[in-house]
Amino acid sequence: MIKRNKRLPLIISSSLVGLLVIMALFEPLLMPNDPYATNIAMKLQGYSAAYPLGTDHLGRCILSRLIAGAKVSLLTTFSILIVTIIISLAVGITAGYIGGLVDTVLMRLCDILLALPNFIFALVIVGTLGGGLFNMFIGIVCVTWVWYARLIRNMVLSLKEAQYVKYAQVTGVSRLNIARVHILPFVFPQILLLKLIGLGSTILLISELSFLGLGVTAPMAEWGMMISDSKTYLLSNPMLMFIPGVMISLTVLIFNWFGDTVRNALDPKTL
């Protein structure tokens, strides 16, 4: 049962996340204009009924691009979440449970990858593969699974010594079944929780790569890319940069808070 003093933040934070998700899912209904239609005669307009947040340097509706950007950011983040969980579970459980040489090889690989700075490593991967949404996805997955795989492997190591696992082994349950029935269900929720807390940093990583022009491909709208596009307009039209900037900070804040409240609510031990 979730304690009362933890319930309120959880409700607020999850409804904020829900709001973002709704924004991403129902984007075509919410957008006042086509986010990709340029109209150079209407460039750099202020707020108006037709363009609630004004237009950018090519005359595109900023609000529509923000909403379209939410979809890109959130969908990518969630798919990265799913894929990294799968990879890190697979690697972590294999290494931890089988042990021996497999463990050594996998963990040394993790050590090597962990020694590289996250962002630089992602940048190198995306730089070599070339820009684009899919390559960015690969780059970020490559740098994020490592840490979690290591964590899972350590969890599995301690689980392996648990009485019920030993008992299952003695009674001749297959290794795969032990992993599936006795280990996975215990590890999965913890990892999901940790990943939820890390969502914010993934969103930032996407924006950073797009800011450097290596994320999504033009004309796809993405917040980091919107900031980068408006760099040269910093003096003349600062709002161009400010709006997506605020959007990124708010989203990261909301996701970090959401991760925190979920953990507080479900896992009192950690405090």
Place this chain on the structure above:
Amino acid sequence: MVRDVAEKKRWMSEGLRKLAVFVIVSCLVLLTAACGSGETSEQQAANTETAANTETLTLSWPLDLGPINPHLYAPSEMFAQAMVYDSLVSYGDNGEIQPALAKEWQVSEDGKSYTFTLREGVMYSDGSTLSAENVKRNVEAVLQNMDRHSWLEAVSIIEKVEVIDDLTVKIDLKETYYPFLQELTLIRPLRMLGDKGFPASGSTAEEISAPIGTGPWILTDHVQGSHAEFTRNDNYWGDKPKIKKVVIKFIPDSQTRIMALEKGEIDLIFGSGQLAPVEYQTLQQKGQYQAMISGPLSTRVLAINSTIAPTNEKEVRLALQHLMDRKTIVEHLLNGLEEEAQSLFSPGFPYSDIKVGLYEYNIEEAKRLLDHAGWKVVDGKPFRMKGDQALQVTIPYRSTDVVHKGLLEYLQSAWREIGIDVQLQAEESQMYTQMAREGEFNLTFNDTWGVPYDPHMFIRTMIGENQLGYYVQKGTAISSSFTANVEKVIRTTDENERRALYESILRGIHEEAMFIPISYRTNYLVANDRVKGLQFTPHQYEVPLSLYELKE
């Protein structure tokens, strides 16, 4: 009671942690927003006092100047190489070759042998004098590193260098090559380094021991990644600079540059690479700065790859030509800082005043051409189709180039209405260069190089494999005659024949729709009131600091 305290502590630590998370997140966001602007504040503080000095001009540059090796390329910055080193001859207005370190020269009848008489008493910054022996040493140092210079015909065509007497040097060529003198004027790699500048190994292919030149400026201080200081060469053989000292601060980010100008930490921002058009315009409109635009220096051009589909079809290339709305681009995306281009090379360039015509912006004509080529509008499909192929063109660009990106995004949206699917590919700089060299593009930006490279070097690279321009002409119907003409034009010594060949080359480029000229690129500068005598030279890569003055 004890429990309450514990509860409170816990609550506080949680509060603190959340605050910390908030602060970190905000910092990260700010960092993302102002990437790269943080690192220069230190340097600025270190150099503030120099800007106030009445004898020092301070300007910004986006990159470090590098080792300033006269015989090598990046990371040595061209304008700095031009400040320190001189060439035998220089490129004057209208392409006229003028004396520099050589006061006169003679070309043999067959055009294969050049004899240069050196100026007397030219001093290097270390006090040594220029001699024929030294010139020979420099040219041979360049010849030793042939792999790096093979792109430059003037280097690969040299057979030998001879010292005739102390002030006379003779260069023999393997074949005649009309632009030889023109290429001697280049900022690199054929400029002269003092004897003491050569490293112990004698080869400049890796490093030099010191940047010792005969140029108007002497490098007196260089702090890697921060700033460089040049002092006037009081022994300079030509017109001496009017300012005593120049400090160049390395500021990679344009917003930081503008801030530095506004705070008075720098006096001058020079060059179109340093300010986006809109930034120039914003500063100009403030009214408190001197803002200037140069004449045309080179041409902003989209190259069309004729070796891969669908741009291997002439009609598709022609249609794309008719779809270039230069007026809108110049007016709205380049903020009127550049002129609409009428031809591949501005008519002021050598052999470029040839009228070959221009494809006017005409959507109906483009549609007709596409229809005729079989690219038809099909109901229910967003793009024109030929069989089951959609009309798609790929345009890679350097991910950091904001001006190109805006331009391409505009084209993408405008061409979508015609039924052309434009795929934009943002690439990291080295990756981009590689793609261009391997011909992995339908269209891409390929600006011309300006004097003294244009037109002959731009055109010559079009026949060399692994060059961007090669893919532009290779797939056209006239490729073989085009290649033959280019090979002929650089060998001929007859002025009339050369003119006729250039005419047929430029006409071929136009008729086969190889390049889409967009605008003539310009340089621009913004300076505060301290600087006087602001002007431009025809050289895109030089900053004419010697001509500027400071107010008393």
